[in-house]
Amino acid sequence: MPSRDADILAEARRQMTVCVVCKYCNGYCDVFRAADARPALTDADLMYLANLCHHCRNCWYACQYRPPHAFAVALPAALARVRALSWRRFVGVGSPPGGPAAFALAATLLVPVLAVLLVPADVLFAAHRGPGAFHAVIPRGAMVWGAALALLAPLWPVALAMARFWRAIGGGTPRQVARALPATLRDILTLRNLSGGGVGCNDRDDGFSGGRRHAHHLVLWGFLLTVAATLAAAVSHHLLGMRAPYPWTSAPVLLGTGGGVALLAGVAALAWIKHRADPAPEAPETRTAEWTLLAVLGAAAASGLALLALRETAAMGMLLALHLGTVLAFFVTLPFGKMMHAPFRALALLRAAIDRQKEDRRHDDR
Amino acid sequence: MAETRITESARADPRNGPDVLVAGGGLAALCAAIAARRAGASVWMVDAAPEALKGGNARHGRNIRVAHDGPSAFVPDGYPVAEFEADLRRADPGADPALVAPLARDSRDLPRWLTAQGVAFQPRAGDALPYSRRTVFLLGGGTAMVNALARTAGALGVRVLQGTAVEEVAPDGRAVLCGDGGRTEVTAGAVVAGTGGFQANRAWVREAFGSAADGVLNRGTPHADGRLLRALLDLGAAPAGDAAHAHLVAVDARAPADDGGIVTRADGMAWGLVLDRDGCPVRDAAHETGSARYSGWGRLVAGCPGGIAHVILDDAGLARLGRRVYAPRIMPETETLARALALDPATLADTLRREGPPGGPPWHVVSIRPGLTFTGLGVRTDADGRVLDAARAPLPSLFAAGMIMAPAVLGGRYLSGTALTVCAVFGRRAGEAAARHALA
Numbered sequence: 001m002p003s004r005d006a007d008i009l010a011e012a013r014r015q016m017t018v019c020v021v022c023k024y025c026n027g028y029c030d031v032f033r034a035a036d037a038r039p040a041l042t043d044a045d046l047m048y049l050a051n052l053c054h055h056c057r058n059c060w061y062a063c064q065y066r067p068p069h070a071f072a073v074a075l076p077a078a079l080a081r082v083r084a085l086s087w088r089r090f091v092g093v094g095s096p097p098g099g100p101a102a103f104a105l106a107a108t109l110l111v112p113v114l115a116v117l118l119v120p121a122d123v124l125f126a127a128h129r130g131p132g133a134f135h136a137v138i139p140r141g142a143m144v145w146g147a148a149l150a151l152l153a154p155l156w157p158v159a160l161a162m163a164r165f166w167r168a169i170g171g172g173t174p175r176q177v178a179r180a181l182p183a184t185l186r187d188i189l190t191l192r193n194l195s196g197g198g199v200g201c202n203d204r205d206d207g208f209s210g211g212r213r214h215a216h217h218l219v220l221w222g223f224l225l226t227v228a229a230t231l232a233a234a235v236s237h238h239l240l241g242m243r244a245p246y247p248w249t250s251a252p253v254l255l256g257t258g259g260g261v262a263l264l265a266g267v268a269a270l271a272w273i274k275h276r277a278d279p280a281p282e283a284p285e286t287r288t289a290e291w292t293l294l295a296v297l298g299a300a301a302a303s304g305l306a307l308l309a310l311r312e313t314a315a316m317g318m319l320l321a322l323h324l325g326t327v328l329a330f331f332v333t334l335p336f337g338k339m340m341h342a343p344f345r346a347l348a349l350l351r352a353a354i355d356r357q358k359e360d361r362r363h364d365d366r
Numbered sequence: 367m368a369e370t371r372i373t374e375s376a377r378a379d380p381r382n383g384p385d386v387l388v389a390g391g392g393l394a395a396l397c398a399a400i401a402a403r404r405a406g407a408s409v410w411m412v413d414a415a416p417e418a419l420k421g422g423n424a425r426h427g428r429n430i431r432v433a434h435d436g437p438s439a440f441v442p443d444g445y446p447v448a449e450f451e452a453d454l455r456r457a458d459p460g461a462d463p464a465l466v467a468p469l470a471r472d473s474r475d476l477p478r479w480l481t482a483q484g485v486a487f488q489p490r491a492g493d494a495l496p497y498s499r500r501t502v503f504l505l506g507g508g509t510a511m512v513n514a515l516a517r518t519a520g521a522l523g524v525r526v527l528q529g530t531a532v533e534e535v536a537p538d539g540r541a542v543l544c545g546d547g548g549r550t551e552v553t554a555g556a557v558v559a560g561t562g563g564f565q566a567n568r569a570w571v572r573e574a575f576g577s578a579a580d581g582v583l584n585r586g587t588p589h590a591d592g593r594l595l596r597a598l599l600d601l602g603a604a605p606a607g608d609a610a611h612a613h614l615v616a617v618d619a620r621a622p623a624d625d626g627g628i629v630t631r632a633d634g635m636a637w638g639l640v641l642d643r644d645g646c647p648v649r650d651a652a653h654e655t656g657s658a659r660y661s662g663w664g665r666l667v668a669g670c671p672g673g674i675a676h677v678i679l680d681d682a683g684l685a686r687l688g689r690r691v692y693a694p695r696i697m698p699e700t701e702t703l704a705r706a707l708a709l710d711p712a713t714l715a716d717t718l719r720r721e722g723p724p725g726g727p728p729w730h731v732v733s734i735r736p737g738l739t740f741t742g743l744g745v746r747t748d749a750d751g752r753v754l755d756a757a758r759a760p761l762p763s764l765f766a767a768g769m770i771m772a773p774a775v776l777g778g779r780y781l782s783g784t785a786l787t788v789c790a791v792f793g794r795r796a797g798e799a800a801a802r803h804a805l806a
Contacts, residue, residue, distance in 0.1 A: 017689055017690075017691055018629055018691055020689050021628075021629040021689065021690065021691050022507075022627075022628055022629050023494075024428055024504075024506060024507030024508075024509075024628075025506055025507070026494040026495075027488035027489070027494060027495075027503070027505045027506065028505070028506060032494070033492075033494055039688060039689040041689075058506060058510075059506070061506075061509070061510065061513055062506030062507055062509050062510035062513070063509060064425045064426050064507065064508065064509045064625075064627050064628075065627070065629070067418075068418055068419075069625060070622045070625075071629075071691075196505075197486075197488065197489070197505050198486065198489070198505070199486045199505065206513040206514075206517065207517060208486075
């Protein structure tokens, strides 16, 4: 009796076999050329290809074999299923209690509830101004240790999963990695695989648009800016002796505001695209995880911006707790959810870049 | 073939249809509809296929042959118009000279014109494509092109009726449409027939190919029933080409009866032993190894009893075959192979010993059948798609474009990428001419 995972992989292998023979879509993205180079289509090959797929949906609309054809090729859905399966398999910790969505919500609410229970009401609901105002509400020790725990607990299984995935898809020597790294970073930061070979993606129907790519750029760069804001805050605290909240024109606030606005706009655009998209090329069971990630990112960005706007009012205490709750939710759901696409996609892109460079060297030798 | 004949009484009807009625939904029909609409005509495009199968056989296309002056992002080197003309004349010495010259000449402008209609071509960079000096590749293939052209047609205001066939036409622009809503008669200013050949019409295929037809699988749309081709011939259109000619390739015998497209093409014949139904070896005297091997073997297997043959490979032959949509069947012993093919074991063992690949058993078997890409009978037209009668006089208001008239150029022969060129060039020309005729 084949397990459900075996069915998912067998179906993806069947469909990808049609693609390997047909090759018509090989101008859209890296998946098809990578498949060409791995015609055995082992489970690991399929998980590699699935994580290389950026879900632009172009191959669905271009497919001469999509349903109602007897070959019933529906690659975006088949690869979305394999992607989710690969994260589950390599992380290897199962689903969180209640599923990722409920888990994220619980984590988000945990900090505000703890704040209400542990922080005296006259402190929590009072206006605090000037340096050190945040830590007047939530003590710095609690914040730092909470953050350290929230970060380390999920990052450990994620790092392990990445190492296992990297080995499974073929890995690479340090030399190969170093050589392929610039191209990989370019692919990640430009989202080249969402360019559809120049025409864009089929966001909604068979019309092409740059919408998904632009929205994803906002999310990616917004996210990176908020990470940079956090690092800038650490530098401000430890090296410059400043105390949060930082002035409007300080690096942490400028980076955080820019990042938050970009993130929020990107999340809204992706949600709009997802909402209006033709559901035919989608795998419905992967949708909850996608919506959960968008909700968590959106909530983190929105609460962060609200905190910035209202930090001198009595609402600051609860907004700070809520914002920390959303950040906690982001981290604790990391190993279970759609966010795993980021590290796995980066590794798949790195592996594809290594393969491309190997091919180029072979060509040079001729 | 249709019970409802266009009656004299209907002649009094005012024009209740469009200026230009385009029958079909493939590349020729789409180009005709867009060109006619851009020329100012009101246009209906009436396609027998449902929405999901729109695009005719263009859905299965990949590259288009075009003449060009030099290398570009999409095509290397150069392919002069004169060379394209020479290739056409060599492929079919009987090709109509009145069509060959405009086909080669207009092909140069095709990439530009199709791009303006929303079609995307695949850049050569990144060596995902084989070297091809004579053809440009469609990004995403023919289905992506069909999607783009259909969007453009819709945006321009072409009224598209999927799931509706044009059953009959008359030289004055009347046509009988048959769809979900029953049969209706409309009068158009001009009719462009772009409905292709008759490769999906089993009865006609049998009539044309005799007993060899029984094993034939149609590689393309199941809606190419040749109804309109027959109607035009019945109206007195001059035939072009020959019904017994067709483009056949060897396909896996397990391929679907229609629409198998590119991936069902069989291979391995050149390095395996091919046996017919009765166990006699089948040989390709021409020893084709390039892409011509596919069509060479299509004709060979069509000539085999029952229209079937079996490619026998050893392990090395299997490895050379690469990944296939249909995996070859494995036969551990010569005995098992004989049982599977219903052949005498002793005779088969003898044949394999003398002529079989050296590495077996085990044997790997791929049964093959002829796969029909397009048929070789069409109607004669002038370079603007006007349907001509036996005296080379145009039938008023009737135009044809694409594979329904391609036999006048190709004679049922295959020149890679040229079918799409014929469809696009003459679709565009016929659409423009039909608009001029209807609006005059």
